[in-house]
Amino acid sequence: MNPTINADRLWQSIMDIAEIGPTPEGGSRRLALTAEDAAARTLFLRWCQALGLHHQQDAIGNMFLHRTGIDMATPAVAFGSHLDTVPTGGRFDGVAGVLAGLGVIRTLDDAGIRTRAPLELVNWMNEEGSRFRPAMMGSRVAAGELPLDVALAMTDDDGVSVAQALADSGQAGSLTPAPRDWSAWLELHIEQGPVMEATGADIGIVVGTMHARYFQLAITGEPSHVGPTEMNRRHDSLAAAAEVILAVERIGLTAEPFGRASASWIENIPNARGNVPHITRLHCDVRHNSADEAVAMEASLRRALSDIARRRGVRIDVDPYATFGPIVFDTKLGALLRGKAAGRQLSTRDMIAAAGHDSVLMAPLVPSAMLFVPSVAGITHNPKEYSTKEQIARGTQVLLDAVLELAGTGAGP
């Protein structure tokens, strides 16, 4: 019988990390490569070093914590997630997956178990993409999907580059980012939605991801004065943006329950109280379980933009700067997770991931899978984000059982 996860210790470690970058409402704010992110990484590293894990860090700031196996020539079984958060982050998104991995290794240590294959616990840099675009930056660079120099040159809203932020936070490692020698990649994550709670599932087996399409829009009208300029002579870029935001929302509502469309970021120029705005920029995205449907959502969006631009006499430039997915995760690993959950009398549900995750970048390189634990009320990216101690321990137990089967406990060659 495999050893049992210590739920209290795992919970405490999550609570300890949450106290770094605390927010008044009980959440956490640790944007990538800020002092708060660096402090969480330092505490995590201290815990790993106490277990004798070997630490390597690459030039984009990804952290790899290696536990030697009996058979050193065997590729490692890898798992982890990310410690960075969004500005209004909760305590569990990303953190639960990293510390579940730590919990697996601590439990193996307690039980005196050395696996045949090595294990590797990972903290990916800048999964959230809140400070530096794009999201999943660390895993994207490691996977070769984003050149290191391009990533290092990206800047935050204050003009600070990733390279500068890595240097300032002491997080630039010496390793060249590259795919690692792994036999499997597993990631535990909170669901970030209400489905598991609503259906009473203990463990979500993530079979794939949504397809997402990202757009940066620039709406250009005409500057004028809010007082004398008659309403019908205006070319107000903010009013045009308002129509775009509602069109995006409508496209998302039409695509329920498998689609989403969101306008999340806005910049308005001159944003002065006496002036009709003349340049408004928006970031938006459309997502769907089906790539064809996501493409159709984009077509709807583009029709709406043309109509708004024509009616209002404004120009709308569309930069469709990125897409991702759909990714299909490894079916054998999915079956393994399903079986391990059943072995612990836990109910499962097959899920589609609606958000981006580092596992999306790993899937083309190595057999990969994700498992979800429930999010209470489906609330996430929010200080109210919550999963119970038991929910997280159950997911971590399934992770441990799967890792042990993959890594093996037999004697080396």
Add this chain to the structure above:
Amino acid sequence: MNPTINADRLWQSIMDIAEIGPTPEGGSRRLALTAEDAAARTLFLRWCQALGLHHQQDAIGNMFLHRTGIDMATPAVAFGSHLDTVPTGGRFDGVAGVLAGLGVIRTLDDAGIRTRAPLELVNWMNEEGSRFRPAMMGSRVAAGELPLDVALAMTDDDGVSVAQALADSGQAGSLTPAPRDWSAWLELHIEQGPVMEATGADIGIVVGTMHARYFQLAITGEPSHVGPTEMNRRHDSLAAAAEVILAVERIGLTAEPFGRASASWIENIPNARGNVPHITRLHCDVRHNSADEAVAMEASLRRALSDIARRRGVRIDVDPYATFGPIVFDTKLGALLRGKAAGRQLSTRDMIAAAGHDSVLMAPLVPSAMLFVPSVAGITHNPKEYSTKEQIARGTQVLLDAVLELAGTGAGP
């Protein structure tokens, strides 16, 4: 016969000031108390000192340039406007009025005319309100409508206070802001609308202002993640703000041609690409020739806000932080300007000012009037803002003729 304005010299002085804070499109950007504003003030002061005008400056940065009269005991005839601009400013808004005043004095000097009453030329601080709220700050403080200490404590978006900006730009004068000893206040300004051009009027006689009501709105929704959060579970503050912006616009369109309603400023939190926005702030205003209609527009806006808040499950806080007008300008001064225009064979049209002006603050204190010169195509607060050399010279001639009649040229007692 009164002397004739030197149109070329007046035009050249406007072009010279426009080169301070030039923008690529040919406009000017001189936000109040920036280095650019200070440079324009310094050049203007140099010109005034070359004419022997006596310079006084008050603690909020208003500049008073005094030309002695034959009868020193008589209150001065005052005129002027402002040199600051909006971020996307043109070459004429405010500047035309200050330099028309300078043109009047230069022309009197050329002709060797000393008036019986003194003359006072004024550059008001921060008329535009783009950097520091509220607009017409200098005249508002001088009129006793805004306490000096409150104004000095106001901050721009970077947290710089008015007091700090006055100190940094060297524009804090020693005079206590207070009403001046004036018999009349006159302001020449560009129309900032298309009516004069459309109707062929040379001179606009501004008989009063619109009534304006200003609101700061805060919309509070719920933070969540754009990927997993289903559309119908969101409380998206930016989508709610989009409905508000369009409701404001609709209220303005319904009130045409005498009303305006504008949403000009927005702040979105967290404004991060992975997050459903949960706090969005808006600035908006409603204006109308009729105060009753403006109040009715506010009532429409509040009904729309209640409806949006209820349907979307968001909170909308309304801060109705200021109103102004309607102001009725002095009818005798209006008649004087009308007569002086007729004496020069210029056509006139009675106008309502839709924007705020420093004259609004002067009107309760001293007989006040404004005259407009046409704006080509009605475009303003825009680099394309334009009035011709002849249009400005005609308005300045009417200003000179009115000033001479008010100040008199007879011998002193």
